[in-house]
Structures are given as C-alpha cells and as structure tokens.
Amino acid sequence: MNDFNKQVIEDFNANGGKPGGYFANAPVLLLHALGAKSGQERTQPLMYLRDGEGPWYIFASFAGGPKNPDWFHNLLANPDAAISVGDGTTIERVPVKARVLEDGERATTYAEMASRFPQFAEYEKKTTRDSIPVIELTRQ
DSSP, X not given: OOHHHHHHHHHHHHXXXXXXXXXXXXXXXXXXXXXXXXXXXXXXXXXXXXXXXXXXXXXXXXXXXXXXXXXXXXXXXOOEEEEEEEOSSOEEEEEEEEEEOOHHHHHHHHHHHHHHSTHHHXXXXXXXXXXXXXEXXXXX
C-alpha cells in the first residue's frame, strides 16, 4: 500500500469515516476486497456516489490511468466484499456484493459522479481505456 492511501485510511479511521486533506468534504469509503491471487484482504480508500439508502457506486478511474486498478480485478475475481462507511462519529463495516454496470447504466452513473466531482470528468478525458468501469455495491 502506498503512503498516501495508508494516510487516508488512518485519517478515515481516526475521524469516524470522514477523512480530511484531499478528501475533505468528499464521500469516502474503504473497500475491503480479497486479492485475486493472494486471497488476502486488501483495503482501498475510494470516493463513492450514493443517493439515500440505495447502493454505493465506486469508479475504477485510476486517476485516468491507462489500466484498471488492482482492486477492480480483485472485485471481478471475488465480488463478495465489504466496505467501511462512516458518519464522522462511527464507522460501520457493511458486507456487499459487487456488480459492474454496463452501457447506459454505467454512462448515466459516471456522468452523475462527474457532475458532482469534476475531476472524474478529467479522468475520463485523460484515459486511453474505452471507458472507466463503474461498480455497484449492494448491501448483502
């Protein structure tokens, strides 16, 4: 795990699921997924989109990089995962099932995230991938 992610995770845990710094005022969760090869739990801080009590949506943007992030491959191999979400006071660990959105559903959800957080529009312009995957996480 790189130092940036380690610091975000520590900040997330110290502040009831509301990290500061780069992620101040952004919705952040911790994804706990099993490694596709190792089978060991890997934790990744990610921004998410959620309306009300519906599913959480995460985005395999990799900051617009040319390939999908490792955590995306882990979810494809092991779609049963968990997330940690917090309200600034308490953190809840939630078991989830991952599903990759397709076509129009993906485009609509990604556009909503990009409208709320313009860096996601930049990631989409920057990447050489056909599209940035969007993953729905549904409570199990």
